[in-house]
Amino acid sequence: MRTMKLFFVSALVLLVGTTLVAQPKPWVVPDSFKSMKNPVAQSDASTKAGLAVFTKNCASCHGKAGLGDGVKARTLKDFPGNFSKTDFQSLADGDIFYRTKTGRGEMPKYDGKLSDDDIWNVVNYMRTLKK
Template sequence: MKKMKFIILIAIAVVGFAFTIQQKQAEPWEVPAEYKSMKNPLANDQASVNKGKMVYMKHCRSCHGNAGLGDGPKAARLKTFPGDFSSAEFQAQTDGEIMYKSIFGRDEMPNYETKIPSKKDRWAVVNYMRTFKK
């Protein structure tokens, strides 16, 4: 009986470990030159940040988390870590790069062109994501 319990505990531990295997880091993301140099036409003011937050909470939070740390409720089911928007590496990107990646997506990151059709809303999300800077 004790041997059976031990085997069951080992099996549970192995299965649990399989679910905790770390996600891979994203491959480098090539952004077209026209987007790299694109400037955000919206003022980075409170109204824009508030609008960006509303859009982010609706479309982005589930994977990227409330504070952009890549810890949203759906993040654990992804093969690739969704990224840390507070990191220096992320914040060093141009607004155009962030907007491109956020809207056009790739791999597990969906395309949001039809879900966020307003260009103002897209740029507002970028302004909101800038508030995650450490």
């Protein structure tokens, strides 16, 4: 009887656990960021600068192509996201800027670590990862 009970409790924990993991909680992004205009125009110079920032700071988790498969990704609890997908690419520039600047959980906060211009460069770079 005890093992049965233990079995059902474990099954329940597993079920709730996987449901939570399968549905990432939505980000709460202020409207002031969503409607923010990207002050750094998309250009070769900007995406090149963004690539350098991305390779140095982001690729270890997000993967070179932003698929969420960096070497560190498998040690993370949360999936870092797939930047090649329409879901991600349909976010406004200011929204991606906000997520990068403030972070949450295992996603580091880059406010104070990267200049705003570099965050916009990396936003411009992430646009090139669209499939």
